[in-house]
Every structure is written in C-alpha cells, then in structure tokens.
Amino acid sequence: MLERLSGDTRLYLTVGHPIPQVKSPGGITRGFEARGANAILVPVEVPPDRIDMFFELAADIGNLDGMVVTIPHKFRARQACATVSPRAELLGAANVLRRNPDGGWHGDMTDGIGFCNAVRAKGIGLAGRRALLIGAGGAGSAIALSLLDGGVESLAVFDLDTGRRDALVGKLATRYPNVAAAPAADPAGYGLIANASPAGMRPDDPLPVDAAGLTPAMHVGDVVTAPEVPPLIVAARAAGCTTNTGTEMYRAQVDVITDFLLGRD
Amino acid sequence: MLERLSGDTRLYLTVGHPIPQVKSPGGITRGFEARGANAILVPVEVPPDRIDMFFELAADIGNLDGMVVTIPHKFRARQACATVSPRAELLGAANVLRRNPDGGWHGDMTDGIGFCNAVRAKGIGLAGRRALLIGAGGAGSAIALSLLDGGVESLAVFDLDTGRRDALVGKLATRYPNVAAAPAADPAGYGLIANASPAGMRPDDPLPVDAAGLTPAMHVGDVVTAPEVPPLIVAARAAGCTTNTGTEMYRAQVDVITDFLLGRD
Structure with missing residues (x-):
C-alpha cells in the first residue's frame, strides 16, 4: 500500500472523538490493498462542536470517497446522508458512508x-x-x-x-x-x-x-x-x-x- | 508503516487543488517511517472556495499535526499561520505548517x-x-x-x-x-x-x-x-x-x- 501512496490515492476517513482507540484504519486499508484499490483510511479526530462544519466541508473534498464514523458521531452521520439503508434508518445512525453518483452520502450501519x-x-x-x-x-x-x-x-x-x-x-x-x-x-x-x-x-x-x-x-x-x-x-x-x-x-x-x-x- | 496505521497514527495532510499530481504523501510518509514516527501524510483536495473553512476546521482536528501546502493555497496558508520563518514572511507564502506548542500553526517555505x-x-x-x-x-x-x-x-x-x-x-x-x-x-x-x-x-x-x-x-x-x-x-x-x-x-x-x-x- 505504501508503495502506491501518492496524490492520486483515494481518501477515506475514520471520524470520531476521541480517536486513538480505533482500529479500522489499518485493517480496512489492508482490505483496500487486497482488493487492488489505491485508497487509504486514516483517523481524524473531530470534536462534537465541529462536526457540523466537518460534514459541510467533507461534501466538497474532491478526493474523499467515504468514511467510517464512530463515537460520538454515528447519529449526526445519519443526518449527513442523502440516502441510507433500511437498518440505518431504523436505528437512526450510520457508521459507514460512501458517495452516491451525485456526490451525496449513502449511509449504512454495519455494527451488527x-x-x-x-x-x-x-x-x-x-x-x-x-x-x-x-x-x-x-x-x-x-x-x-x-x-x-x-x-x-x-x-x-x-x-x-x-x-x-x-x-x-x-x-x-x-x-x-x-x-x-x-x-x-x-x-x-x-x-x-x-x-x-x-x-x-x-x-x-x-x-x-x-x-x-x-x-x-x-x-x-x-x-x-x-x-x-x-x-x-x-x-x-x-x-x-x-x-x-x-x-x-x-x-x-x-x-x-x-x-x-x-x-x- | 502500514503495519502501524491505526487510530493513534498522527495525521498530516497535503493540501492542494488539484491534488492527483502531488508526490509528497509517499515520500514523506516513508520519511516518517525512517525516523520512527507513527505518522502519515495523505492528500486532500480542497477547492479554493472552501480553503477558509478548511483552515478554520483544521485548527481543531485533534490528531492533525501538520500540512504540506501546494498550488493554489500557499499564500492562504501563510495567512493561517500564527508564526512563520523569515523566508516565508519575505515570500508571503508557506508550503509547510506544523503546530506550535499552543496549537497554532508555524509555517515555512522550503521550495528553495x-x-x-x-x-x-x-x-x-x-x-x-x-x-x-x-x-x-x-x-x-x-x-x-x-x-x-x-x-x-x-x-x-x-x-x-x-x-x-x-x-x-x-x-x-x-x-x-x-x-x-x-x-x-x-x-x-x-x-x-x-x-x-x-x-x-x-x-x-x-x-x-x-x-x-x-x-x-x-x-x-x-x-x-x-x-x-x-x-x-x-x-x-x-x-x-x-x-x-x-x-x-x-x-x-x-x-x-x-x-x-x-x-x-
């Protein structure tokens, strides 16, 4: 993976607060690599009072293709989605977001x-x-x-x-x-x-x-x-x-x- | 590096628009690794009309320790700095930013x-x-x-x-x-x-x-x-x-x- 890390690497973020305890960046980046995708997942610690601004900015980041969302932002993440899976709708929360073709976020809840x-x-x-x-x-x-x-x-x-x-x-x-x-x-x-x-x-x-x-x-x-x-x-x-x-x-x-x-x- | 990528990895961003052409993420991430730092530099494509919001948010991202700034944001980056080197001051531009102890950005201009x-x-x-x-x-x-x-x-x-x-x-x-x-x-x-x-x-x-x-x-x-x-x-x-x-x-x-x-x- 590191061999391919460059300006054309597609970006994914794990969004939480605090963030040091999350394990997804390594495992999922290895998953990208195993699937041949030049993509990386990195942690970003967004405090609750900045999460609205984060989602507003994220919409316009050109190389940002998706997110994993963790505590305490899963409920706010569902609100940022244009579309969600039925289970995310029922639970009112989303822990994974990816782009729809029009650039809006599609959310799902995979914790179960x-x-x-x-x-x-x-x-x-x-x-x-x-x-x-x-x-x-x-x-x-x-x-x-x-x-x-x-x-x-x-x-x-x-x-x-x-x-x-x-x-x-x-x-x-x-x-x-x-x-x-x-x-x-x-x-x-x-x-x-x-x-x-x-x-x-x-x-x-x-x-x-x-x-x-x-x-x-x-x-x-x-x-x-x-x-x-x-x-x-x-x-x-x-x-x-x-x-x-x-x-x-x-x-x-x-x-x-x-x-x-x-x-x- | 990838072995250590996790929630406690310190985050650095290469900020530009467009971004696919930049080469710094791979080289500098290898430089972090060679120096024993659990840190990664990833590309983020920020359009000019979002750069103010980007710098406002970046100040509060807990695990973001620095940036490499490229076209067209080097002049705006200098403005985001609390302190800069004399050469960044003279050129009115900054291409690298890191945190001061108080969290504000210190900028330099290393292109030369x-x-x-x-x-x-x-x-x-x-x-x-x-x-x-x-x-x-x-x-x-x-x-x-x-x-x-x-x-x-x-x-x-x-x-x-x-x-x-x-x-x-x-x-x-x-x-x-x-x-x-x-x-x-x-x-x-x-x-x-x-x-x-x-x-x-x-x-x-x-x-x-x-x-x-x-x-x-x-x-x-x-x-x-x-x-x-x-x-x-x-x-x-x-x-x-x-x-x-x-x-x-x-x-x-x-x-x-x-x-x-x-x-x-």
Whole structure:
C-alpha cells in the first residue's frame, strides 16, 4: 500500500472523538490493498462542536470517497446522508458512508453484521435459534437488528438499564413481533447468547450472564476485544459452547465495511 | 508503516487543488517511517472556495499535526499561520505548517531549500558563485531566496515576463544588495545556472538557456521532474557541467520537509 501512496490515492476517513482507540484504519486499508484499490483510511479526530462544519466541508473534498464514523458521531452521520439503508434508518445512525453518483452520502450501519457473520463463519446458523442479547447500547442495538434480520426465532434483550432495554425493544417491535425484554441475564433456554455490554473489559467485572446456565448446545458471542479472549468466552468454552470473540467479530466486519466503502457490497 | 496505521497514527495532510499530481504523501510518509514516527501524510483536495473553512476546521482536528501546502493555497496558508520563518514572511507564502506548542500553526517555505541541498549534495558550494536563475514564479522566488541565503556572490534573475522578473528582484533587493535583473538567458559568465521555468516539460520546448554558453566550470540545476533527465541537463552534461535534476531536488526537499513537520529541523 505504501508503495502506491501518492496524490492520486483515494481518501477515506475514520471520524470520531476521541480517536486513538480505533482500529479500522489499518485493517480496512489492508482490505483496500487486497482488493487492488489505491485508497487509504486514516483517523481524524473531530470534536462534537465541529462536526457540523466537518460534514459541510467533507461534501466538497474532491478526493474523499467515504468514511467510517464512530463515537460520538454515528447519529449526526445519519443526518449527513442523502440516502441510507433500511437498518440505518431504523436505528437512526450510520457508521459507514460512501458517495452516491451525485456526490451525496449513502449511509449504512454495519455494527451488527460483523457479529452475525462471525457466528456464521463458525458454521452456526441463526435461523431457529432463540437469542439472548446482553446490552442495549449502540453496538447491542445494531446486533439486535442483525440477529432479527438474520432470522433468529426470537430475541430477548437484557440491560441493567431497563429504560434503555425497553426503548430498544419498543423500537424493534414496530417491525418484528418476536422481540421481548428479558427480566434477567439467565442463559437457560436460549441457543445463542450475545454479549454487547462492556462486561469483561476490566479484571473485576462480573460475567454478563450466569455461567452456571451455559450448556454445550449454546453459541456464545462477545463484543469485547480486550482481553482478546474475554472471561465470558473462557467460561463458555469450558462449558462446551461454540464461541465468537469480539476480535473475530471485528475481523468479520472489516470485510463488510471495506466492500461497502468501495461500493462492492 | 502500514503495519502501524491505526487510530493513534498522527495525521498530516497535503493540501492542494488539484491534488492527483502531488508526490509528497509517499515520500514523506516513508520519511516518517525512517525516523520512527507513527505518522502519515495523505492528500486532500480542497477547492479554493472552501480553503477558509478548511483552515478554520483544521485548527481543531485533534490528531492533525501538520500540512504540506501546494498550488493554489500557499499564500492562504501563510495567512493561517500564527508564526512563520523569515523566508516565508519575505515570500508571503508557506508550503509547510506544523503546530506550535499552543496549537497554532508555524509555517515555512522550503521550495528553495531542496534545490540548494541537492547542489551541495554534489559537493558544489554556493559561496562565491555567480548565479543565474531562469523563472521568477513561485518555485523560482523560493530558489532565489535560498541561493541568496546560501551565500552566492550574486544572483541574476531572468524571466520572459519582465514584470514578474522585476517584481521579484525588487522584493529581494530590499534585503540583498547582490541581486539584479538579467536581460537575457545567457549563461556566459555565471558559475551556477538554475532553471525554475517549466521549459523542458514538453518535447518541443526550447532550452531555457543558450546551451552554446555552457562550460565545464558551471553547475546546472533544473526543477523539471518529468522527463527525469530534462533536455537542459542533457545539454549541460554534454558540455561537461555538474548537474542536478528536479527529481534530485525533490528528494532533497523530502528530507527537509519531513524534519520540519516532525519539529526536528
């Protein structure tokens, strides 16, 4: 890639605040390279009080072909789009933008797709599975929608913040009849457990679900990327479950985002 | 470099309009890498009617540490600077910007330094040389100043546009007593010939100076980068002169710019 970096390299930006923690620039730039595109994704830290000006200017930057948008700009990014995918419309947020032929932005929300693709890559089907989602924040909302779009039999949503939990369930229920609030983080009776809460990032975090309820028929996925094998996945493997780590989910999403940005999805 | 590209990579931009022709992103990014800096320079095409907004936004981009500025924004770039070098002040233009400790931009004008460094790299001293410069445009103005700063005995400036020639001579004469207008592009009597005109880029261009006047004691340098060995350099080598190509000048400037951007000059 570096060999081709020059004035004719097409530019993509990862937009967030703060920005040092994002991993997309390296992975997606390698994805561009693997697909033969002379393009690069670089981080740009835009403070919230400058995000309006950023989107106004971005429209007129001649070699800027797309963006990956992260915290806290995903909702503002959807507003900057002329067109969006149905899932971005429902969630009211966009994490990837590319140009339409007329130069306007087309947005999508891929945060949930990486999770489902990572599950499928393990040979696990979504159809017919009763799913339990822990965490109804940004990542959880996107995963919830992808699980429902992917054909799970039902989805139960748990969040310690019951208001946030019920708001997500209410939003999804306008389109899907098979979603409900879960009263507890108890995996008993589910075939797919998805942790979209940060539990597991700190050494003293409790497990996001009761590990005693894990059984070999379950698939357990986790969004946590550090540690690379978080405590829930350690417990799930010990219980005989199939698993997906957050790192696997991230890698699966890299391909989805790269293809979207290049208009090859 | 690509191995380290991530959210914590420090960002530098090459700003111009158009942008595909610029070569700085690859060379300077390699320069960052050679110096152990996790930093990247990428091209950004900013149209003239957006350059004010660009500089307003750039001030607040948290991971943006500097810029290389090219046509047509070098004069506007100087205005965006809180502080500039004396040569940028005299020329009223800046082609490189980096942050001051308070976040404001410090500008310099390195277009002429590459030329003089390339000459010195051939073992040729500037002191005591009578220099003839062809071309009083942006690059020529910067080279003129660097030659004078570098200690040439005298500088004669030729340009087919005598108004432009005289304007540059007048500006330089406020500081240097040893600069004058040259009535013709005749190398006779000079020890250093610098072509800063575009003559040589097209196959049917006339030579910028009368080749019959070239003698082995002369050093001849050319800003033209394509063809890599332009016709003036071919003629100078045939006459026994030492020479510098535009590509050598560009490479010498890459190191100067890289060190400036990293604050290591």
